[in-house]
Amino acid sequence: xxxxxxxxxxxxxxxxxxxxxxxxxxxxxxxxxxxxxxxxxxxxxxxxxxxxxxxxxxxxxxxxxxxxxxxxxxxxxxxxxxxxxxxxxxxxxxxxxxxxxxxxxxxxxxxxxxxxxxxxxxxxxxxxxxxxxxxxxxxxxxxxxxxxxxxxxxxxxxxxxxxxxxxxxxxxxxxxxxxxxxxxxxxxxxxxxxxxxxxxxxxxxxxxxxxxxxxxxxxxxxxxxxxxxxxxxxxxxxxxxxxxxxxxxxxxxxxxxxxxxxxxxxxxxxxxxxxxxxxxxxxxxxx
Amino acid sequence: xxxxxxxxxxxxxxxxxxxxxxxxxxxxxxxxxxxxxxxxxxxxxxxxxxxxxxxxxxxxxxxxxxxxxxxxxxxxxxxxxxxxxxxxxxxxxxxxxxxxxxxxxxxxxxxxxxxxxxxxxxxxxxxxxxxxxxxxxxxxxxxxxxxxxxxxxxxxxxxxxxxxxxxxxxxxxxxxxxxxxxxxxxxxxxxxxxxxxxxxxxxxxxxxxxxxxxxxxxxxxxxxxxxxxxxxxxxxxxxxxxxxxxxxxxxxxxxxxxxxxxxxxxxxxxxxxxxxxxxxxxxxxxxxxxxxxxxxxxxxxxxxxxxxxxxxxxxxxxxxxxxxxxxxxxxxxxxxxxxxxxxxxxxxxxxxxxxxxxxxxxxxxxxxxxxxxxxxxxxxxxxxxxxxxxxxxxxxxxxxxxxxxxxxxxxxxxxxxxxxxxxxxxxxxxxxxxxxxxxxxxxxxxxxxxxxxxxxxxxxxxxxxxxxxxxxxxxxxxxxxxxxxxxxxxxxxxxxxxxxxxxxxxxxxxxxxxxxxxxxxxxxxxxxxxxxxxxxxxxxxxxxxxxxxxxxxxxxxxxxxxxxxxxxxxxxxxxxxxxxxxxxxxxxxxxxxxxxxxxxxxxxxx
Numbered sequence: 098x099x100x101x102x103x104x105x106x107x108x109x110x111x112x113x114x115x116x117x118x119x120x121x122x123x124x125x126x127x128x129x130x131x132x133x134x135x136x137x138x139x140x141x142x143x144x145x146x147x148x149x150x151x152x153x154x155x156x157x158x159x160x161x162x163x164x165x166x167x168x169x170x171x172x173x174x175x176x177x178x179x180x181x182x183x184x185x186x187x188x189x190x191x192x193x194x195x196x197x198x199x200x201x202x203x204x205x206x207x208x209x210x211x212x213x214x215x216x217x218x219x220x221x222x223x224x225x226x227x228x229x230x231x232x233x234x235x236x237x238x239x240x241x242x243x244x245x246x247x248x249x250x251x252x253x254x255x256x257x258x259x260x261x262x263x264x265x266x267x268x269x270x271x272x273x274x275x276x277x278x279x280x281x282x283x284x285x286x287x288x289x290x291x292x293x294x295x296x297x298x299x300x301x302x303x304x305x306x307x308x309x310x311x312x313x314x315x316x317x318x319x320x321x322x323x324x325x326x327x328x329x330x331x332x333x334x335x336x337x338x339x340x341x342x343x344x345x346x347x348x349x350x351x352x353x354x355x356x357x358x359x360x361x362x363x364x365x366x367x368x369x370x371x372x373x374x375x376x377x378x379x380x381x382x383x384x
Numbered sequence: 385x386x387x388x389x390x391x392x393x394x395x396x397x398x399x400x401x402x403x404x405x406x407x408x409x410x411x412x413x414x415x416x417x418x419x420x421x422x423x424x425x426x427x428x429x430x431x432x433x434x435x436x437x438x439x440x441x442x443x444x445x446x447x448x449x450x451x452x453x454x455x456x457x458x459x460x461x462x463x464x465x466x467x468x469x470x471x472x473x474x475x476x477x478x479x480x481x482x483x484x485x486x487x488x489x490x491x492x493x494x495x496x497x498x499x500x501x502x503x504x505x506x507x508x509x510x511x512x513x514x515x516x517x518x519x520x521x522x523x524x525x526x527x528x529x530x531x532x533x534x535x536x537x538x539x540x541x542x543x544x545x546x547x548x549x550x551x552x553x554x555x556x557x558x559x560x561x562x563x564x565x566x567x568x569x570x571x572x573x574x575x576x577x578x579x580x581x582x583x584x585x586x587x588x589x590x591x592x593x594x595x596x597x598x599x600x601x602x603x604x605x606x607x608x609x610x611x612x613x614x615x616x617x618x619x620x621x622x623x624x625x626x627x628x629x630x631x632x633x634x635x636x637x638x639x640x641x642x643x644x645x646x647x648x649x650x651x652x653x654x655x656x657x658x659x660x661x662x663x664x665x666x667x668x669x670x671x672x673x674x675x676x677x678x679x680x681x682x683x684x685x686x687x688x689x690x691x692x693x694x695x696x697x698x699x700x701x702x703x704x705x706x707x708x709x710x711x712x713x714x715x716x717x718x719x720x721x722x723x724x725x726x727x728x729x730x731x732x733x734x735x736x737x738x739x740x741x742x743x744x745x746x747x748x749x750x751x752x753x754x755x756x757x758x759x760x761x762x763x764x765x766x767x768x769x770x771x772x773x774x775x776x777x778x779x780x781x782x783x784x785x786x787x788x789x790x791x792x793x794x795x796x797x798x799x800x801x802x803x804x805x806x807x808x809x810x811x812x813x814x815x816x817x818x819x820x821x822x823x824x825x826x827x828x829x830x831x832x833x834x835x836x837x838x839x840x841x842x843x844x845x846x847x848x849x850x851x852x853x854x855x856x857x858x859x860x861x862x863x864x865x866x867x868x869x870x871x872x873x874x875x876x877x878x879x880x881x882x883x884x885x886x887x888x889x890x891x892x893x894x895x896x897x898x899x900x901x902x903x904x905x906x907x908x909x910x911x912x913x914x915x916x917x918x919x920x921x922x923x924x925x926x927x928x929x930x931x932x933x934x935x936x937x938x939x940x941x942x943x944x945x946x947x948x949x950x951x952x953x954x955x956x957x958x959x960x961x962x963x964x965x966x967x968x969x970x971x972x973x974x975x976x977x978x979x980x981x982x983x984x985x986x987x988x989x990x
Contacts (some may be wrong), residue, residue, distance in 0.1 A: 123631040137880060154630020154720065166833040170884025171877030175427070176575060179595040180636045180715060182524065183430040199718050221567055222881040229544075232428060232535075240536040241491030250444075252500030260492055260517060265525055266710075271430055274707065337714075349442055 120194045127151035129202055130209040131160055133172065137222045139150035144211065145169075153284060157212060158186050158197035161224075171225040181335055184270030188224050189213045194272040194333045215275040217286065228271055228288050234294045237318065241305040246372065264300035266336040269293065273330035273340060277322045292330035292340045299344035302351070312351045321348060387813040388561070388572035393543075394802065395421040396795040397788070398560060398576035400548055400603060403431030404780035405787070407530035407583035412788025413580075414540035418795055421574060422534065422542045425566070425598050429531045432596060432761075436523025437639035438709065439515030440487075440508055440708070440781070441774030442480040447500045448512035453477040455511050457955065458962035460775060460936050464739070465511045465913045465923075465971040466770020467616070467931060470744035470951045472766045474785075484516050487781070493518045493527035497765040507644045507773045509629050509670040511658050511963035515774040526777055531886025536705035538651065546572060548632075549889055550812045551579065551756065552804045558610060558755040559802050560677070562812055566967050569879020571813055575802040580787045581607060582780075585761035587620075587837075589894045589901075593735040594626055595635040600890040601897035603762040607742045608896055611662040612751040614934040615764035617897070617915045618904035619739035621771055624674035624851045626734025629690040631641050633715035633719040635734040638695065638712065640773040642729075644669045647697040649678070650701050650728065657693070663840035665964060672770040672914045679849055685779030697724060719725060719872030727886020733849055736777065739767040739914065740904070747965075749787035749840040755794065759787035809954065819873045821887040832887040839866055839894060847902050850959040852919045853909075859902045900934040903943045907932050912971070917971050928973020948974060956980060 129151050132144035147168055149160045161174050176186040179198045186197040191211050202210065218226035224377050273292035280286045290298070297314050315321050330340045338344070355361065395420035399410045406422055424431065435662040436828050444458040457477040463470055486492060494516050495503035504513045518525050534540050548563035552573070560576040583603025587595030600718050608614055625638040644651075647665050661677040662669040669677075678693045690693055699706055702725035702870045706713055711726070716729055741764030741840060742751050747975065749757045760780040767775060818824075819832070842862035846855040870891055875884035910924035930945040951974075959979055966978035 108406045113404075123629075152631050155632045156719070160630040165883055166837070167903035170831065170833060170875050171882050171888070173883060177426055177598065178432075178435050179436070179596065180594075181718065182521075182635075182711065183596070184433045185426065185430050201719070225881055227567075228427065232544075235532070236535050240532050243489060243491075250485060250501055253496055254500055255503075258496055258518070261493055265518070265520065265528065268434070268524065269427075301491070306502075307491070350781040 113197045123153035125151040125153055130259055131159055131164070133161070133164070133224070134211050134213040135172070135223050138220050139275055144213075144349070146312055147208070152348045155202050156198055157190055157202065157210065158201065158202045160210075161197060161212070173221075173225045175225055182230070182267030184266060184335075187270045187272050187275065189215060189275075196199060196270060196272070196335050217270065217275040217277070217280040218271070219286045220230065230272060231271055231293065234290050235297065236299060238290075238294060238301070239309050239311060241301055241304060241307055241322065242309045244308045253305055263338055264303075265297050266338060266356075267293065267296055268336060270335060271282055272333045276329045276333045278327065278329070279320075285320065285323065288320050289323050290316075290321075292324075292345065294319065295321065295324070295348055296338060296340055296344045297350055299356075310347065312355060315348060321345070321352060324349075335357075387810055387817065388571060390573050390809065390813075391565075392573045392575065393421060395419045396577045397421075398446065399582055399788075400561065400580065400660065401431070401582035401760070401762070402542060403433040403582065403584055403700060403760065404408055404530055404777065405525050405762075405784035407527070407534045408430075408532050408781050408784030409580045409759055409788035409791070410540045411530065411537050411958070412785045413792040414534075414537045415849060416789060416792035417498060418539065418577075418792045420540045421576070422540065422572070423546050423548055424542065424663060425547050427544050428542050429527055431527060433527040433777070434524045434601065435596075435637060436526070436777050437520040437593065437637070438641040438644060438773050439517030439522045440480065440484055440526070440777040441514045442484045442516055443512075443774065444479065444481060444502060444504060444513060444516065445512075446497055447504050449629070451512035453481065454958045455510050456480075456514065458958050458960070458965065459509060459511050459957060460772060461892050462772055462962050462964060462971070463772040465714070465770060466768065466928060466973045466975055467912065467948065468768030469746055469765035470955055472525070474955060475746060476766055476778060479782045481486060482776065483781035483785070487529055488531050490748065491534045492525050492873040495519065502747055503530050505641065505644045506668060508640055508668045509665060509772050509964060510774065514642070515643070518710050519707070520549055520639050520689050523777060526781075538844050546714070547886065547889070549605050549606070549816060550665060552808055552810075553610060554801055554805065557801070559604070559804055562809055564816065564879070566814050567881055571816075573804060573809055575804060577759065577800070577802060578791035580749075580791050581742060581756065581758040581762050582760050582784060582787070583762045585741070586897045587735040587738070588890070589839050589843045589898045590735040591840040591849065592626065592635040592733070594623060594635055595735065600893050603758065603894050604742055604900070605753060605893035605896040607756065607758065608900070608934070608936055610753055610756065611936060612756060613743035614751045614900050615743040615906070615931055616740035616768070617764075617900040618860075618903060618908050618932065619767075619769050620672055620735065621671055621737040621739060621914050622675040622733040623736030624671055624678055624733055625695055625731040626736075627715075627720065628688075628692040628730055628732040628912035630720060632712055636715065636719070636732050637734065637736065638729060639709070639884065640671070640877070642697050642709060642712060643680075643693060645697065645704075646700050649674070649695060650694040652688055652694075653686055655685070667777050667894050667904065670770055670772060672916075675849060676916060682901065688730045689771050689963050690730055690732075691777045692730050694728040695731045698728065701725075708773055724808055736762065737771055739769065739771050740764045740901070747786070748790035749783050750790060754798070755839045757787040757791045759783040761811075807844060816889065820877075820879065820885055827872060828872050830872045832873045832875065832891050834886060835866055835870055835873065835891050836894070838888060839863070839898060842866075843898055843901075847898070847905060850916045851905055851908065852917060855935045856902050856906045858989060860906070862901070863895055863902060870895060892957050899941055904932045904934055907943050907945065921974040925972040928971060950974065970980075
């Protein structure tokens with residue numbers, strides 16, 4: 098008899114499947130206190146306090162689910178994968194933009210935990226905000242475009258893929274958009290692409306097969322110059338993308354090369370404007 | 385006169401679901417000149433496709449030149465234990481190659497070989513290194529690429545955070561669907577020339593699942609209500625490797641790419657048990673086999689501390705792991721405080737995928753109801769009794785496109801009538817509104833979340849990885865009891881973003897789909913692929929020649945055995961080209977060793 102036969106024989110054909118070890122709920126005996134923002138734009142109730150039983154290794158989203166299931170079925174929160182791969186459950190936990198599914202309660206200091214919606218976006222209800230502006234920005238960015246070719250398989254170096262892969266890791270949680278003071282403090286998302294979409298532009302611009310140039314548009318419509326590289330976006334990125342160093346600064350350099358390079362500037366003065374550039378760029382309003 | 389006013393949209397093609405299948409379908413329909421509306425319950429780009437990690441299986445032959453669609457066909461049929469729809473598999477193995485190159489030309493990234501071609505990795509029960517991938521985030525790459533393509537395709541429009549609850553019919557034909565906007569609770573009716581269900585699978589009725597809240601089977605349940613056939617519903621895939629600790633992370637997927645990149649499975653005696661269960665494919669055996677093996681080890685007392693097995697990749701070294709499995713590193717680091725470059729992962733089976741689904745025509749993805757199409761995980765037939773890893777990302781591209789093309793054609797030629805019956809809209813509004821209706825009072829109320837938890841307990845315990853007549857009868861009794869109780873679901877609040885209210889309809893959908901799973905599992909009195917019957921441990925040749933089809937019969941559900949159509953000779957001849965073809969172990973059914981030529985000499989990995 099092989100191992101597999103013996104194991105099959107060990108399975109009792111009629112009893113319910115005893116999932117050995119699978120029923121351990123892992124209760125820690127602690128009680129977790131959460132102050133969760135509740136309300137709609139017309140009816141803001143502020144923070145409501147809930148008590149939730151602690152479970153070993155639990156994340157903030159587990160606590161929110163406990164509340165929905167047992168304490169208040171009307172508490173609104175976005176979530177999907179619960180594995181930090183979809184970027185749906187963005188919120189501000191103890192004031193810091195973070196994914197609820199990736200923030201472990203045992204990593205937070207003791208005492209009540211505050212959970213509020215992202216501040217930079219208009220509130221819909223409770224922890225859910227209107228992030229539709231991000232989708233408008235994405236639509237405005239010209240898509241990947243390659244030169245006409247004969248359709249044979251492309252050859253691309255792995256080094257090029259590695260460089261782009263960092264940008265493609267973005268899960269569109271919009272925490273970087275939320276933390277950025279251009280949006281958060283100055284409310285300029287209507288004229289500023291924001292870190293997420295500078296990453297998006299960088300991933301297109303650096304694709305070895307892409308033939309478009311989006312630097313002009315990123316400077317003008319995208320408000321690239323508003324960014325004064327405080328790196329808050331890099332700090333909150335759950336995918337650890339070096340947004341400022343690897344996406345924004347290289348884009349700023351491309352703009353600078355194009356418009357501030359003294360040789361090119363002289364060329365424009367002498368031979369006319371081939372870049373359709375009517376005047377030198379203005380100083381960044383954000384300093 | 386409707387109970388309440390509603391918003392009306394009209395389009396040529398309505399696509400329900402914005403994962404890979406829905407987006408690919410929408411692109412195809414819009415490119416064919418049709419006005420197309422894509423509906424998603426979530427935000428765009430959050431669908432389950434992002435969870436797919438390993439890659440897209442396609443016989444490009446970039447690493448192993450002997451690979452091609454023929455071997456891919458054979459592997460997929462054998463993996464599905466020969467109850468797959470062979471025509472779907474044939475189309476799929478052919479066309480997935482084009483779809484991979486197409487994705488690259490839309491801006492999708494893939495890891496490269498030394499000479500710059502698309503890299504391919506080994507995966508369970510694939511004869512050759514076949515999965516085109518980018519790190520362990522291929523699904524995210526696929527959805528982002530398709531999302532961007534769809535957004536920039538003229539004629540396609542996406543409505544985010546809408547739930548559709550009912551397909552609307554005019555005579556025999558589906559003429560659109562209705563539901564509500566999740567954010568403001570307003571009712572919506574979408575009139576359409578043709579409707580495509582690309583609504584994914586259903587795993588939420590199990591306790592340990594890698595599915596998000598969306599996997600409630602809306603598409604299958606709506607199709608069933610509209611009179612469509614559901615196929616092979618008993619086949620539900622347990623992915624062998626889900627996280628099992630800590631409790632909050634239970635069920636989260638650990639990609640098969642860990643084993644594809646050389647990860648090994650051990651029991652608590654540090655023994656590689658897969659060498660016993662499948663000496664040939666070992667850790668890279670098909671998912672049904674690996675999941676059962678882990679389960680058996682646990683039952684025999686050789687499990688890990690939290691009831692699973694150890695998955696170890698440390699021998700590949702930190703640099704390699706960080707490059708090929710970065711999101712797995714991050715996941716274990718953040719959620720379980722385990723550094724996978726230094727310590728093994730604790731893993732166990734988790735509900736992952738549903739092979740069964742809406743019965744479709746292979747060429748057009750048309751369901752048995754005119755005007756209604758289905759593609760991707762919501763459709764059945766391609767994967768048979770067990771899906772091979774890497775075949776779902778290919779599935780959604782190949783059949784998403786086919787559904788889009790066929791639906792566009794139907795909308796132009798047969799889909800002119802788009803009149804919906806006001807009575808039907810009104811009945812659905814009343815039914816949706818019921819749990820919020822304060823006139824019911826609170827006596828005897830049922831909390832929808834608690835009904836959901838009860839359903840999960842019943843399905844996990846009695847219709848899970850192993851089943852018997854007795855356990856399935858218990859599951860059926862639980863489902864019928866829960867259905868009765870579900871009439872008394874009541875929730876507080878208004879319709880604006882009210883998750884309790886949303887859950888009420890989810891529960892109704894899940895009960896329908898669960899009933900189909902259990903009734904089909906009762907009918908299939910054999911073990912095959914993901915269906916493991918403790919009371920019928922062997923395969924039965926007779927049942928290897930049928931699919932079980934569930935359909936609505938008045939108020940009750942009927943399950944019918946439908947014979948498989950015989951595979952043509954040219955395809956039969958391909959079966960032995962799989963490295964894993966063994967005449968002695970051929971799945972029992974209409975193909976027997978006598979029908980097939982002897983096995984060809986086995987190819988080995990480079």
